[in-house]
Amino acid sequence: MDQIIVFVTLFVALSLFVWGKLRHDLVAIICLMILVFSGIVPPEEAFLGFANPAVVTVAMILVVSFGLQKSGLIDFIGNWVMKLGDNPTLQIGALCVIVCFASAFMNNVGALAVLMPVAISVAKKSGTSPSVILMPIAFSSLLGGMITLIGTPPNILISNIRKTSLGEPFKMFDFAPVGLGVAFIGLLFIVFIGWRLIPKRIGNSDDKEKFNINDYITEVRLTEDSKIVKKPLSDIHELTEGDIIVLNLIRSRHLIHAPSLNMILQEGDILTLEASSEDLKTFVENSKTQLVGKSEEKEDVVGGENISTIEAVVMADALISNQTAASLNLRKRYGVNLLAISRQGKKIRKRIDHVKFQVGDVLLLQGDTDKWTDLLQNLGCLPLADRGFNIGEPRKIILAVGIFLLALALIIFDLTQVQIAFSLAALLMVITKIIPLKEIYTNIDWPVIILLGAFLPIGTAMETSGGAETIANQILKFGSSLPNWGILALVLVVTMFLSDVINNAATVLLMAPVAIGLAIGLDCSPDPFLIAVAVGGSCAFLTPIGHQSNTLVMGPGGYKFTDYWRMGLPLEIIILVVSIPLILFFWPL
Structure with a gap:
Protein backbone atom coordinates (compact mmCIF):
# COMPACT_ATOMS: atom_id res chain seq x y z
CA MET A 1 0.00 0.00 0.00
CA ASP A 2 2.87 2.37 0.85
CA GLN A 3 4.36 1.89 -2.61
CA ILE A 4 1.06 2.76 -4.28
CA ILE A 5 0.81 6.00 -2.26
CA VAL A 6 4.41 6.90 -3.10
CA PHE A 7 3.87 6.23 -6.83
CA VAL A 8 0.64 8.25 -6.83
CA THR A 9 2.47 11.10 -5.09
CA LEU A 10 5.26 10.97 -7.67
CA PHE A 11 2.69 10.99 -10.47
CA VAL A 12 1.06 14.06 -8.89
CA ALA A 13 4.48 15.73 -8.63
CA LEU A 14 5.40 15.02 -12.25
CA SER A 15 1.99 16.17 -13.49
CA LEU A 16 2.18 19.44 -11.56
CA PHE A 17 5.78 20.06 -12.66
CA VAL A 18 4.84 19.57 -16.32
CA TRP A 19 1.64 21.63 -15.92
CA GLY A 20 3.81 24.51 -14.75
CA LYS A 21 1.07 26.59 -13.10
CA LEU A 22 2.40 25.97 -9.58
CA ARG A 23 5.93 26.84 -8.55
CA HIS A 24 8.20 23.83 -8.00
CA ASP A 25 8.73 24.54 -4.29
CA LEU A 26 4.97 24.58 -3.72
CA VAL A 27 4.63 21.27 -5.58
CA ALA A 28 7.30 19.75 -3.31
CA ILE A 29 5.49 20.91 -0.16
CA ILE A 30 2.17 19.51 -1.47
CA CYS A 31 3.75 16.10 -2.10
CA LEU A 32 5.50 16.11 1.27
CA MET A 33 2.18 16.81 3.03
CA ILE A 34 0.54 13.91 1.15
CA LEU A 35 3.20 11.52 2.46
CA VAL A 36 3.02 12.94 5.99
CA PHE A 37 -0.76 12.65 6.27
CA SER A 38 -0.67 9.17 4.73
CA GLY A 39 1.74 8.11 7.47
CA ILE A 40 4.66 7.23 5.17
CA VAL A 41 6.83 10.13 6.39
CA PRO A 42 6.66 10.56 10.20
CA PRO A 43 5.78 14.15 11.20
CA GLU A 44 8.98 14.49 13.23
CA GLU A 45 11.01 13.64 10.10
CA ALA A 46 9.06 15.80 7.64
CA PHE A 47 11.50 18.71 7.69
CA LEU A 48 14.76 16.89 8.31
CA GLY A 49 15.61 17.57 4.68
CA PHE A 50 16.26 21.22 5.52
CA ALA A 51 19.07 20.12 7.86
CA ASN A 52 20.64 18.03 5.13
CA PRO A 53 24.24 19.11 4.30
CA ALA A 54 23.32 19.24 0.59
CA VAL A 55 20.68 21.91 1.21
CA VAL A 56 23.05 24.00 3.36
CA THR A 57 25.79 23.63 0.74
CA VAL A 58 23.53 24.85 -2.09
CA ALA A 59 22.46 27.90 -0.04
CA MET A 60 26.05 28.84 0.85
CA ILE A 61 27.28 28.36 -2.71
CA LEU A 62 24.56 30.74 -3.92
CA VAL A 63 25.85 33.36 -1.45
CA VAL A 64 29.49 32.85 -2.48
CA SER A 65 28.51 32.96 -6.18
CA PHE A 66 26.81 36.28 -5.57
CA GLY A 67 29.98 37.51 -3.87
CA LEU A 68 32.07 36.64 -6.94
CA GLN A 69 29.48 38.38 -9.11
CA LYS A 70 29.34 41.42 -6.79
CA SER A 71 33.12 41.80 -6.80
CA GLY A 72 33.04 42.64 -10.52
CA LEU A 73 35.16 39.64 -11.56
CA ILE A 74 32.84 38.38 -14.30
CA ASP A 75 32.15 41.93 -15.52
CA PHE A 76 35.90 42.48 -15.76
CA ILE A 77 36.19 39.43 -18.03
CA GLY A 78 33.07 40.49 -19.95
CA ASN A 79 34.55 43.90 -20.64
CA TRP A 80 37.43 42.16 -22.40
CA VAL A 81 34.94 40.29 -24.64
CA MET A 82 33.54 43.65 -25.77
CA LYS A 83 36.89 44.35 -27.47
CA LEU A 84 36.63 41.32 -29.76
CA GLY A 85 35.98 41.77 -33.47
CA ASP A 86 32.79 41.21 -35.44
CA ASN A 87 33.32 37.50 -36.14
CA PRO A 88 30.24 35.77 -34.64
CA THR A 89 32.05 32.43 -34.19
CA LEU A 90 34.82 34.18 -32.22
CA GLN A 91 32.30 36.14 -30.14
CA ILE A 92 30.15 33.10 -29.36
CA GLY A 93 33.23 31.00 -28.65
CA ALA A 94 34.66 33.49 -26.16
CA LEU A 95 31.35 34.04 -24.37
CA CYS A 96 30.54 30.31 -24.21
CA VAL A 97 33.95 29.38 -22.79
CA ILE A 98 33.73 32.13 -20.14
CA VAL A 99 30.21 31.17 -19.09
CA CYS A 100 31.09 27.47 -19.06
CA PHE A 101 34.18 28.00 -16.89
CA ALA A 102 32.38 30.39 -14.52
CA SER A 103 29.45 27.97 -14.17
CA ALA A 104 31.80 25.23 -13.00
CA PHE A 105 32.53 27.23 -9.85
CA MET A 106 29.51 29.48 -9.30
CA ASN A 107 25.77 29.40 -9.78
CA ASN A 108 25.16 28.93 -13.52
CA VAL A 109 22.16 31.28 -13.60
CA GLY A 110 24.25 33.96 -11.89
CA ALA A 111 27.08 33.56 -14.39
CA LEU A 112 24.62 33.75 -17.28
CA ALA A 113 22.82 36.77 -15.83
CA VAL A 114 26.06 38.75 -15.56
CA LEU A 115 27.15 38.01 -19.13
CA MET A 116 23.76 38.39 -20.85
CA PRO A 117 24.08 42.19 -21.10
CA VAL A 118 27.61 41.70 -22.47
CA ALA A 119 26.30 39.28 -25.10
CA ILE A 120 23.51 41.65 -26.16
CA SER A 121 25.93 44.58 -26.35
CA VAL A 122 28.35 42.51 -28.44
CA ALA A 123 25.49 41.55 -30.77
CA LYS A 124 24.37 45.16 -31.10
CA LYS A 125 27.91 46.38 -31.75
CA SER A 126 28.58 43.80 -34.48
CA GLY A 127 25.14 43.88 -36.10
CA THR A 128 24.37 40.28 -35.08
CA SER A 129 20.96 39.12 -33.87
CA PRO A 130 20.98 38.45 -30.09
CA SER A 131 19.07 35.24 -30.89
CA VAL A 132 22.21 33.51 -32.18
CA ILE A 133 24.26 34.35 -29.06
CA LEU A 134 21.92 34.01 -26.06
CA MET A 135 20.89 30.35 -26.42
CA PRO A 136 24.50 29.17 -26.89
CA ILE A 137 25.66 30.86 -23.68
CA ALA A 138 22.62 29.51 -21.80
CA PHE A 139 23.46 25.97 -22.91
CA SER A 140 27.13 26.56 -22.06
CA SER A 141 26.17 27.45 -18.49
CA LEU A 142 24.55 24.00 -18.17
CA LEU A 143 27.63 22.28 -19.60
CA GLY A 144 29.86 24.07 -17.11
CA GLY A 145 27.78 22.85 -14.19
CA MET A 146 28.75 19.24 -14.99
CA ILE A 147 32.45 19.78 -14.27
CA THR A 148 32.66 20.15 -10.47
CA LEU A 149 30.81 19.19 -7.32
CA ILE A 150 29.65 22.79 -6.78
CA GLY A 151 28.78 23.50 -10.42
CA THR A 152 25.10 22.70 -10.01
CA PRO A 153 22.79 21.58 -7.16
CA PRO A 154 22.16 18.11 -8.73
CA ASN A 155 25.86 17.26 -8.35
CA ILE A 156 25.73 18.16 -4.66
CA LEU A 157 22.63 16.02 -4.23
CA ILE A 158 24.25 13.07 -6.03
CA SER A 159 27.29 13.38 -3.78
CA ASN A 160 25.09 13.39 -0.67
CA ILE A 161 23.12 10.35 -1.92
CA ARG A 162 26.40 8.50 -2.53
CA LYS A 163 27.51 9.26 1.03
CA THR A 164 24.22 7.92 2.41
CA SER A 165 24.36 4.75 0.29
CA LEU A 166 28.09 3.99 0.13
CA GLY A 167 29.54 5.93 3.06
CA GLU A 168 31.66 8.32 0.97
CA PRO A 169 30.57 11.41 -1.00
CA PHE A 170 31.94 12.42 -4.37
CA LYS A 171 34.82 14.88 -4.05
CA MET A 172 35.21 18.29 -5.65
CA PHE A 173 36.66 17.15 -8.98
CA ASP A 174 35.28 13.61 -9.20
CA PHE A 175 32.82 14.87 -11.81
CA ALA A 176 35.58 16.51 -13.88
CA PRO A 177 36.87 13.57 -15.99
CA VAL A 178 33.43 13.03 -17.53
CA GLY A 179 32.21 16.61 -17.18
CA LEU A 180 35.23 18.18 -18.89
CA GLY A 181 35.02 15.79 -21.83
CA VAL A 182 31.29 16.38 -22.30
CA ALA A 183 31.66 20.16 -21.89
CA PHE A 184 34.57 20.31 -24.37
CA ILE A 185 32.77 18.37 -27.11
CA GLY A 186 29.51 20.22 -26.38
CA LEU A 187 31.24 23.59 -26.70
CA LEU A 188 32.85 22.59 -29.98
CA PHE A 189 29.42 21.71 -31.38
CA ILE A 190 27.76 24.91 -30.09
CA VAL A 191 30.52 27.26 -31.28
CA PHE A 192 31.09 25.84 -34.76
CA ILE A 193 27.72 24.29 -35.71
CA GLY A 194 24.97 24.70 -33.12
CA TRP A 195 24.43 28.46 -33.24
CA ARG A 196 23.86 28.26 -37.00
CA LEU A 197 20.76 26.11 -36.37
CA ILE A 198 19.02 28.83 -34.32
CA PRO A 199 16.46 31.08 -36.08
CA LYS A 200 17.23 34.80 -36.02
CA ARG A 201 14.13 35.94 -34.17
CA ILE A 202 15.21 39.45 -33.19
CA GLY A 203 16.82 42.16 -35.29
CA ASN A 204 19.44 44.63 -34.14
CA SER A 205 17.64 47.82 -33.11
CA ASP A 206 17.45 49.95 -30.00
CA VAL A 292 0.93 69.09 -29.36
CA GLY A 293 3.02 69.14 -32.54
CA LYS A 294 6.43 67.47 -32.52
CA SER A 295 7.99 70.64 -33.85
CA GLU A 296 6.74 72.71 -30.91
CA GLU A 297 9.66 73.84 -28.81
CA LYS A 298 9.85 72.50 -25.26
CA GLU A 299 13.58 72.87 -24.66
CA ASP A 300 13.00 75.04 -21.58
CA VAL A 301 11.27 72.22 -19.75
CA VAL A 302 13.08 71.28 -16.53
CA GLY A 303 13.04 67.87 -14.84
CA GLY A 304 13.27 65.42 -17.73
CA GLU A 305 17.05 65.27 -17.97
CA ASN A 306 17.33 62.22 -15.73
CA ILE A 307 14.39 60.24 -17.13
CA SER A 308 15.38 57.29 -19.31
CA THR A 309 14.04 54.02 -20.66
CA ILE A 310 15.56 50.64 -19.96
CA GLU A 311 14.95 47.13 -21.21
CA ALA A 312 14.89 44.43 -18.52
CA VAL A 313 13.99 40.74 -18.32
CA VAL A 314 11.94 39.20 -15.50
CA MET A 315 14.15 36.76 -13.59
CA ALA A 316 13.06 33.44 -12.11
CA ASP A 317 11.11 33.88 -8.86
CA ALA A 318 11.13 37.68 -9.22
CA LEU A 319 8.97 39.79 -6.93
CA ILE A 320 6.81 40.84 -9.88
CA SER A 321 6.36 37.34 -11.33
CA ASN A 322 2.67 36.45 -11.73
CA GLN A 323 1.64 39.99 -10.75
CA THR A 324 0.55 42.98 -12.80
CA ALA A 325 1.74 46.58 -12.92
CA ALA A 326 -1.64 47.59 -11.46
CA SER A 327 -1.51 45.10 -8.57
CA LEU A 328 2.07 46.18 -7.78
CA ASN A 329 1.07 49.86 -8.01
CA LEU A 330 4.23 50.24 -10.08
CA ARG A 331 3.85 53.97 -10.73
CA LYS A 332 3.13 55.07 -7.17
CA ARG A 333 5.44 52.71 -5.28
CA TYR A 334 8.40 52.72 -7.65
CA GLY A 335 7.92 55.79 -9.87
CA VAL A 336 8.15 53.64 -12.99
CA ASN A 337 6.11 53.66 -16.19
CA LEU A 338 5.61 50.34 -17.97
CA LEU A 339 5.82 51.17 -21.69
CA ALA A 340 5.68 47.75 -23.31
CA ILE A 341 6.01 43.99 -22.76
CA SER A 342 7.58 41.47 -25.11
CA ARG A 343 6.82 37.78 -24.54
CA GLN A 344 8.52 35.16 -26.71
CA GLY A 345 9.21 37.85 -29.30
CA LYS A 346 5.59 39.05 -29.43
CA LYS A 347 4.72 42.58 -28.31
CA ILE A 348 1.88 43.04 -25.83
CA ARG A 349 0.20 46.44 -25.92
CA LYS A 350 -3.43 46.23 -24.90
CA ARG A 351 -4.05 46.87 -21.18
CA ILE A 352 -0.47 46.12 -20.26
CA ASP A 353 -1.12 47.36 -16.72
CA HIS A 354 -3.28 44.26 -16.26
CA VAL A 355 -0.98 41.69 -17.90
CA LYS A 356 0.58 39.23 -15.43
CA PHE A 357 4.37 39.24 -15.69
CA GLN A 358 6.01 35.90 -16.51
CA VAL A 359 9.60 34.75 -16.14
CA GLY A 360 11.49 35.68 -19.30
CA ASP A 361 9.23 38.62 -20.21
CA VAL A 362 11.15 41.63 -21.56
CA LEU A 363 9.84 44.91 -20.13
CA LEU A 364 10.44 48.39 -21.48
CA LEU A 365 10.41 50.70 -18.45
CA GLN A 366 10.71 54.46 -18.01
CA GLY A 367 12.07 55.98 -14.81
CA ASP A 368 14.80 57.84 -12.96
CA THR A 369 18.23 56.89 -14.36
CA ASP A 370 19.95 57.12 -10.95
CA LYS A 371 17.56 54.63 -9.37
CA TRP A 372 17.63 51.84 -11.97
CA THR A 373 20.15 49.60 -10.20
CA ASP A 374 18.33 49.37 -6.87
CA LEU A 375 14.90 49.43 -8.49
CA LEU A 376 15.52 46.52 -10.85
CA GLN A 377 17.12 44.50 -8.08
CA ASN A 378 14.03 45.03 -5.90
CA LEU A 379 11.72 44.02 -8.74
CA GLY A 380 13.79 40.95 -9.60
CA CYS A 381 14.60 42.10 -13.15
CA LEU A 382 17.85 41.91 -15.04
CA PRO A 383 18.87 44.98 -17.07
CA LEU A 384 19.88 44.07 -20.58
CA ALA A 385 22.21 46.02 -22.86
CA ASP A 386 21.62 49.51 -21.50
CA ARG A 387 23.82 49.49 -18.44
CA GLY A 388 27.41 50.17 -17.60
CA PHE A 389 29.64 47.28 -16.61
CA ASN A 390 30.51 46.95 -12.94
CA ILE A 391 34.23 46.51 -13.37
CA GLY A 392 34.71 46.45 -9.60
CA GLU A 393 37.75 47.34 -7.49
CA PRO A 394 40.89 45.23 -8.04
CA ARG A 395 41.10 44.75 -4.25
CA LYS A 396 37.59 43.33 -4.10
CA ILE A 397 38.19 40.99 -7.04
CA ILE A 398 41.43 39.66 -5.53
CA LEU A 399 39.80 39.30 -2.10
CA ALA A 400 36.73 37.48 -3.46
CA VAL A 401 38.85 35.09 -5.54
CA GLY A 402 41.17 34.51 -2.58
CA ILE A 403 38.27 33.61 -0.28
CA PHE A 404 36.84 31.29 -2.92
CA LEU A 405 40.21 29.56 -3.44
CA LEU A 406 40.55 29.16 0.33
CA ALA A 407 37.21 27.31 0.41
CA LEU A 408 38.32 25.09 -2.48
CA ALA A 409 41.63 24.31 -0.75
CA LEU A 410 39.85 23.31 2.47
CA ILE A 411 37.72 20.87 0.47
CA ILE A 412 40.43 19.49 -1.82
CA PHE A 413 42.81 18.72 1.08
CA ASP A 414 39.99 17.19 3.16
CA LEU A 415 40.42 19.75 5.94
CA THR A 416 36.67 20.19 6.33
CA GLN A 417 33.37 19.32 4.69
CA VAL A 418 31.92 21.22 1.73
CA GLN A 419 29.08 22.88 3.63
CA ILE A 420 31.50 24.16 6.32
CA ALA A 421 34.03 25.48 3.80
CA PHE A 422 31.46 27.48 1.87
CA SER A 423 29.72 28.70 5.02
CA LEU A 424 33.11 30.10 6.08
CA ALA A 425 33.59 31.64 2.62
CA ALA A 426 30.16 33.29 2.78
CA LEU A 427 30.92 34.64 6.25
CA LEU A 428 34.28 36.08 5.14
CA MET A 429 32.65 37.77 2.13
CA VAL A 430 30.21 39.50 4.45
CA ILE A 431 32.88 40.49 6.98
CA THR A 432 35.09 41.93 4.22
CA LYS A 433 32.06 43.80 2.83
CA ILE A 434 32.22 42.16 -0.57
CA ILE A 435 28.54 41.32 0.01
CA PRO A 436 26.38 43.93 1.79
CA LEU A 437 24.70 42.35 4.82
CA LYS A 438 21.21 43.30 3.61
CA GLU A 439 21.73 41.43 0.32
CA ILE A 440 22.69 38.01 1.71
CA TYR A 441 19.23 36.52 1.98
CA THR A 442 17.78 38.25 -1.07
CA ASN A 443 20.28 36.44 -3.29
CA ILE A 444 19.56 32.91 -2.10
CA ASP A 445 17.20 31.11 -4.46
CA TRP A 446 14.72 30.20 -1.72
CA PRO A 447 12.31 28.25 -3.96
CA VAL A 448 15.19 25.88 -4.82
CA ILE A 449 16.09 25.52 -1.13
CA ILE A 450 12.44 24.74 -0.25
CA LEU A 451 12.25 22.28 -3.14
CA LEU A 452 15.37 20.42 -1.95
CA GLY A 453 14.38 20.37 1.72
CA ALA A 454 10.85 19.15 0.98
CA PHE A 455 11.77 16.66 -1.74
CA LEU A 456 14.58 14.86 0.10
CA PRO A 457 12.12 12.99 2.40
CA ILE A 458 10.16 11.99 -0.72
CA GLY A 459 13.30 10.43 -2.20
CA THR A 460 13.88 8.61 1.09
CA ALA A 461 10.27 7.37 1.02
CA MET A 462 10.92 5.89 -2.45
CA GLU A 463 13.68 3.77 -0.96
CA THR A 464 12.06 2.78 2.35
CA SER A 465 8.77 1.83 0.67
CA GLY A 466 10.58 -0.33 -1.88
CA GLY A 467 9.38 1.90 -4.72
CA ALA A 468 12.86 2.51 -6.12
CA GLU A 469 13.58 -1.23 -6.12
CA THR A 470 10.29 -1.97 -7.90
CA ILE A 471 11.04 0.57 -10.66
CA ALA A 472 14.58 -0.79 -11.01
CA ASN A 473 13.28 -4.37 -11.33
CA GLN A 474 10.80 -3.34 -14.02
CA ILE A 475 13.55 -1.59 -15.99
CA LEU A 476 15.74 -4.69 -15.70
CA LYS A 477 12.90 -6.85 -17.04
CA PHE A 478 12.25 -4.40 -19.87
CA GLY A 479 15.93 -4.23 -20.75
CA SER A 480 16.82 -7.85 -20.10
CA SER A 481 18.25 -8.17 -23.60
CA LEU A 482 20.42 -5.08 -23.18
CA PRO A 483 24.05 -5.17 -22.01
CA ASN A 484 24.91 -3.38 -18.78
CA TRP A 485 26.16 -0.34 -20.66
CA GLY A 486 22.81 -0.26 -22.49
CA ILE A 487 20.97 -0.02 -19.15
CA LEU A 488 23.39 2.76 -18.18
CA ALA A 489 22.54 4.60 -21.41
CA LEU A 490 18.83 4.09 -20.71
CA VAL A 491 19.25 5.73 -17.27
CA LEU A 492 20.98 8.69 -18.91
CA VAL A 493 18.26 9.09 -21.58
CA VAL A 494 15.39 8.91 -19.05
CA THR A 495 17.13 11.45 -16.80
CA MET A 496 17.70 13.75 -19.78
CA PHE A 497 14.02 13.56 -20.71
CA LEU A 498 12.84 14.31 -17.17
CA SER A 499 15.22 17.26 -16.81
CA ASP A 500 13.70 18.77 -19.96
CA VAL A 501 10.25 18.98 -18.36
CA ILE A 502 10.81 19.24 -14.59
CA ASN A 503 13.33 20.89 -12.27
CA ASN A 504 16.75 19.22 -12.49
CA ALA A 505 17.12 18.87 -8.71
CA ALA A 506 13.78 17.06 -8.53
CA THR A 507 14.88 14.87 -11.46
CA VAL A 508 18.03 13.78 -9.63
CA LEU A 509 16.17 13.07 -6.39
CA LEU A 510 13.75 10.85 -8.32
CA MET A 511 16.31 9.04 -10.49
CA ALA A 512 19.21 8.50 -8.05
CA PRO A 513 17.43 5.84 -5.91
CA VAL A 514 16.36 4.04 -9.09
CA ALA A 515 19.93 4.18 -10.44
CA ILE A 516 21.30 2.63 -7.25
CA GLY A 517 18.61 -0.07 -7.42
CA LEU A 518 19.62 -0.88 -10.99
CA ALA A 519 23.29 -1.11 -10.03
CA ILE A 520 22.47 -3.52 -7.21
CA GLY A 521 20.25 -5.60 -9.53
CA LEU A 522 23.03 -5.82 -12.12
CA ASP A 523 25.68 -6.45 -9.43
CA CYS A 524 27.56 -3.38 -10.66
CA SER A 525 29.13 -0.38 -8.97
CA PRO A 526 26.55 2.39 -8.31
CA ASP A 527 29.08 5.10 -9.26
CA PRO A 528 28.69 5.01 -13.07
CA PHE A 529 24.90 5.07 -12.69
CA LEU A 530 25.05 8.05 -10.31
CA ILE A 531 27.40 9.90 -12.68
CA ALA A 532 24.96 9.19 -15.54
CA VAL A 533 22.13 10.70 -13.47
CA ALA A 534 24.30 13.75 -12.73
CA VAL A 535 25.09 14.27 -16.44
CA GLY A 536 21.46 13.73 -17.46
CA GLY A 537 20.26 16.16 -14.79
CA SER A 538 22.25 18.95 -16.46
CA CYS A 539 20.96 18.20 -19.98
CA ALA A 540 17.82 20.34 -20.12
CA PHE A 541 18.42 21.40 -23.73
CA LEU A 542 15.07 20.67 -25.42
CA THR A 543 12.71 23.15 -23.75
CA PRO A 544 12.77 26.59 -22.14
CA ILE A 545 11.16 25.23 -18.94
CA GLY A 546 13.73 22.60 -17.97
CA HIS A 547 16.22 25.07 -16.49
CA GLN A 548 16.17 28.71 -15.39
CA SER A 549 19.00 29.56 -17.78
CA ASN A 550 16.85 28.53 -20.74
CA THR A 551 13.86 30.50 -19.44
CA LEU A 552 15.99 33.58 -18.81
CA VAL A 553 17.09 33.97 -22.44
CA MET A 554 13.71 33.18 -23.99
CA GLY A 555 12.37 36.75 -23.90
CA PRO A 556 15.55 38.67 -24.84
CA GLY A 557 16.25 36.16 -27.62
CA GLY A 558 12.65 36.19 -28.86
CA TYR A 559 12.69 32.39 -28.99
CA LYS A 560 9.69 30.18 -29.54
CA PHE A 561 9.21 27.01 -27.48
CA THR A 562 10.19 24.84 -30.45
CA ASP A 563 13.44 26.72 -31.13
CA TYR A 564 15.26 24.97 -28.31
CA TRP A 565 15.26 21.47 -29.78
CA ARG A 566 16.87 22.72 -33.02
CA MET A 567 20.21 22.98 -31.27
CA GLY A 568 19.29 21.02 -28.14
CA LEU A 569 18.37 17.68 -29.75
CA PRO A 570 21.64 17.16 -31.64
CA LEU A 571 23.52 18.38 -28.55
CA GLU A 572 21.81 15.78 -26.33
CA ILE A 573 22.57 13.03 -28.88
CA ILE A 574 26.23 14.09 -28.93
CA ILE A 575 26.37 14.11 -25.12
CA LEU A 576 24.83 10.62 -25.01
CA VAL A 577 27.40 9.27 -27.48
CA VAL A 578 30.34 10.96 -25.73
CA SER A 579 29.42 10.50 -22.07
CA ILE A 580 28.75 6.74 -22.00
CA PRO A 581 32.33 5.76 -23.08
CA LEU A 582 33.76 8.39 -20.71
CA ILE A 583 31.71 7.07 -17.79
CA LEU A 584 32.68 3.48 -18.54
CA PHE A 585 36.37 4.43 -18.78
CA PHE A 586 36.61 6.53 -15.61
CA TRP A 587 33.90 4.74 -13.57
CA PRO A 588 33.99 1.06 -14.60
CA LEU A 589 30.89 -1.06 -14.07
Missing part, protein backbone atom coordinates in the same frame (compact mmCIF):
# COMPACT_ATOMS: atom_id res chain seq x y z
CA ASP A 207 14.76 49.53 -27.35
CA LYS A 208 12.26 52.03 -28.72
CA GLU A 209 12.63 50.82 -32.30
CA LYS A 210 12.31 47.21 -31.19
CA PHE A 211 9.03 47.94 -29.42
CA ASN A 212 7.93 50.60 -31.99
CA ILE A 213 7.22 52.73 -28.94
CA ASN A 214 7.53 56.10 -30.67
CA ASP A 215 4.43 55.31 -32.72
CA TYR A 216 2.40 55.13 -29.51
CA ILE A 217 3.66 58.17 -27.54
CA THR A 218 1.90 61.51 -28.05
CA GLU A 219 1.55 64.77 -26.16
CA VAL A 220 -1.71 66.66 -25.61
CA ARG A 221 -2.38 70.07 -24.05
CA LEU A 222 -5.30 70.88 -21.77
CA THR A 223 -7.12 73.96 -23.07
CA GLU A 224 -9.74 76.12 -21.36
CA ASP A 225 -12.49 73.95 -22.85
CA SER A 226 -10.94 70.60 -21.85
CA LYS A 227 -13.31 68.42 -19.84
CA ILE A 228 -10.60 67.20 -17.48
CA VAL A 229 -9.41 70.61 -16.28
CA LYS A 230 -9.71 70.87 -12.46
CA LYS A 231 -10.31 67.12 -12.26
CA PRO A 232 -8.01 64.37 -10.93
CA LEU A 233 -5.79 62.55 -13.38
CA SER A 234 -7.69 59.32 -12.69
CA ASP A 235 -10.76 60.75 -14.50
CA ILE A 236 -8.95 60.35 -17.83
CA HIS A 237 -10.00 56.69 -18.02
CA GLU A 238 -13.67 57.67 -17.83
CA LEU A 239 -13.42 59.47 -21.18
CA THR A 240 -12.43 56.43 -23.21
CA GLU A 241 -12.79 52.68 -23.05
CA GLY A 242 -9.37 52.34 -24.65
CA ASP A 243 -6.00 51.90 -23.02
CA ILE A 244 -4.45 55.29 -22.14
CA ILE A 245 -1.30 55.55 -20.00
CA VAL A 246 -0.10 58.92 -18.70
CA LEU A 247 3.71 58.84 -18.64
CA ASN A 248 4.59 62.42 -17.70
CA LEU A 249 3.00 65.80 -17.05
CA ILE A 250 4.53 69.18 -17.95
CA ARG A 251 3.33 72.12 -15.87
CA SER A 252 4.91 75.59 -15.90
CA ARG A 253 7.88 74.16 -17.81
CA HIS A 254 8.52 71.53 -15.14
CA LEU A 255 8.26 67.84 -16.03
CA ILE A 256 6.60 65.58 -13.46
CA HIS A 257 7.45 61.94 -14.11
CA ALA A 258 4.76 59.29 -13.43
CA PRO A 259 2.34 61.79 -11.85
CA SER A 260 -0.03 60.62 -9.14
CA LEU A 261 -3.54 59.71 -10.28
CA ASN A 262 -4.84 62.06 -7.55
CA MET A 263 -3.13 65.10 -9.08
CA ILE A 264 -5.62 67.84 -10.12
CA LEU A 265 -5.13 68.85 -13.74
CA GLN A 266 -4.88 72.50 -14.76
CA GLU A 267 -5.30 74.50 -17.95
CA GLY A 268 -2.06 74.53 -19.93
CA ASP A 269 -0.85 71.18 -18.62
CA ILE A 270 0.80 68.97 -21.23
CA LEU A 271 0.31 65.23 -20.85
CA THR A 272 2.62 62.64 -22.40
CA LEU A 273 0.39 59.71 -23.30
CA GLU A 274 0.99 56.19 -24.53
CA ALA A 275 -1.93 54.94 -26.60
CA SER A 276 -2.85 53.47 -29.94
CA SER A 277 -4.00 55.87 -32.66
CA GLU A 278 -7.64 54.72 -32.25
CA ASP A 279 -7.66 55.15 -28.47
CA LEU A 280 -5.89 58.50 -28.73
CA LYS A 281 -8.40 59.82 -31.27
CA THR A 282 -11.31 58.85 -29.02
CA PHE A 283 -9.65 60.44 -25.99
CA VAL A 284 -8.86 63.75 -27.74
CA GLU A 285 -12.42 64.03 -29.06
CA ASN A 286 -14.03 63.22 -25.71
CA SER A 287 -11.68 65.29 -23.54
CA LYS A 288 -11.50 68.34 -25.85
CA THR A 289 -7.71 68.38 -25.51
CA GLN A 290 -5.29 69.59 -28.17
CA LEU A 291 -2.53 67.58 -29.83
